[in-house]
Amino acid sequence: MTTQQSAPRSQAELIVVTHGPDTSLTPSALEHSRDTEARLATLLPAGARLARVFGPIDRLHGRVAGTPHEPVAAEYLRYFSVHGLTEGLAALAAWLREDSAVDGAYLKPPAEPPIAPDGAAARSTADAPPVTPNFEARQGYLDPAPQGVDARWAWTVPGGRGRDVRVIDVEGAWRFTHEDLLVNQGGVIGGDPSSDQGWRDHGTAVAGEISGDANAFGITGLAPDALLRAVSLFGLGSAAAIRTAADALGAGDVILLELHRPGPRFNYAGRPDQAGYIAIEWWPDDLAAIRYAVGRGVVVVEAGGNGAEDLDAALYSTRPADFPSTWRNPFRGGAADSGAIIVGAGAPPAGFHGSDHGPGRSRLAFSNFGSRVDAQAWGREVTSTGYGDLQGGSEEDLWYTDVFSGTSSASPIVAGTVASYQGISTAAGHRRTPAEVRARLRATGSPQTDAPGRPASQRIGNLPDLRAMAAPH
Template structure:
């Protein structure tokens, strides 16, 4: 259940406005790199056609340095020996960096074992909303039920694009307010498909008398697959399809340097994808355009404040700095950790409510948390199964996978309620509100609240009502 590894090249180029000089320099560098590629390989500009970039960046804080986005390319058509090709490209004078990104995975909790029930689905699906405790009032949930009583509180007018691998938009509880897949080629893997279906249900499952109800059911949800374009191009594609105040959700993580970038079943050492230069640039591009980016922090059990992440890998451009440090290097995204649901949820106890789950990454860079266990939503089939996936539901969606859509749903409710106030749609303002409000993280044995995953959102508190 992994996406292909990706070979990325960054050419030299000054941070300046996009003009004739920058375009000529970029064309020359691109031609030089293309000539050095093995047969059948080609360069694909991550930020699209150069003549469209000035318009997309006009009026943003990235316009004065927009030429930097011309420098990022994915190398397509190389199936084997990616590391060898990257090493060869790094010897080219036109190349500032060349590196291989390991396969990305959906950040569902490690070793999750949800198994579809073989029992036939009933003629009419029961109403499972009572099992969705994350909809409840704070501090147990995010107070989505209160938000639904307010004008716009079901996410009206908010558009969301989910970036991962596959979805089942024919599901009975995803018939409304969804626009399908708008980029990439969805994987045929059932793990990706169930994962995307579960994410979509959490955010915008339909309002009806059966199944689940999404946190922000009037928000429109679409999807971009990383299969084909890769993660950074997928983020850029989503950003170009959205407007200020809309939301991108990145449901991916990948193995980091702690364990030599190796894919592992236990996911130890996995980190948020913003650490890689092209993904970082794509997220900055999106937030500069006013799009709110919400990103899974990853399930590696990692302290993202560790000095390890300050070390620049040899293939990264010399200009790269660790985005987990925030400040000038900040991506602008909302980073989400995984917290425990209230003890007793579905008969389970994962520790004190809102305490860090052991697999969740943590650190000062993380902005907010969501439930990382016991999330009831569409997909997987352990709660209701049968032979037709369109009627599948789960009680066991997990990981920073299940936590991140909870934060997205809370933001969509908040944005719908405050839609007439431009300030509330600013990515920096939204992140500040998540940090300033919400139900506080708690201590667990061996996992103190100093291992930061942030607060669980509280929509009512974000809106400013008691």
């Protein structure tokens, strides 16, 4: 057996948020933004450059036309990222904050894939057999409620395999040449995928959960007829990656955010135990990008993070001094609500795969929780593509895992469930809005249970139940 390492962190990101009008994209708003951009460019050191988080200024009007955000779309002109520097970012952020045009300039700590802190797999060195066995029986999350999400039932219903639904996974890297990811995969459409094995295994496992091919071997995805594509945060930054994904999708399609990062609990420090890590929407540019996607009608499913944090804590309502003055804590919902579906990690049924992680559907100790967490799914014992602990050997395209974990493994189950539900809804003639999907997840499903020291009052939500979601209401 070969021990596999978790994926490395991405680079820190320097984000600049300028002052600007809260209006539609009027000629004066555009002129003001161009002037501000030129001003900021003069403040940057050699080798640094500004990039607009929401893309070319002349394309923005067409992207927001007809959306709820059109009347205030000038907001999206305010967000910039700084590229080309790896050192001196904190000092540059402080320098930029002194300029009258700047409302906030902050460093986002590196993002990581939200696999469980002890979730690194051990890859088997034994050669794979000539034909991969069928592992579908090991995918208990496909089973009927209350154990699973009842995907097997959904597959018998028109659209239940995710037909006509598109999904984009936002994270670091993937292996789209895997033998079980060949049919409805659209590849990487943005960013520069990492060459790191940990990121690649992670993305491959996520892809398998959602849209692994329906065949006689390996695993089967929750929504195998959905078209899965990917955008890497490398080269773009997380917010620009979300915006890129949103621009490639239509109303009712799905974005999955497979990232978390260190929050303020431990002064944004990266830690092996991931304590204090939180969902990425807490940072202003990521929040704006998610709201942009949801405003276009795209359903955003977001990992809640593995920091063991109460997202209702007062800490998260304290605005950091380097954040823009307009920021409000999205974990409190209300006017600052991102509109995303936040996912927590729950335990699989006790004894599954011979392991016991506590009562089924109870909060796993590492999972974040709080009133804004909408739904849970299995955060342990998830069978999928990648890693190679279940089937390994020298050929990466034949690797499978039995122990994918974290809000990493839980979030694709919810995203795949949403894709299946949207497929059913589309076949019935009514594709659901992001708000409708989120409300349905909260109103149905198998309830969270108590565990010693982790009561159900530490909310991670219900485990989805596709049969209940799709029932007439």
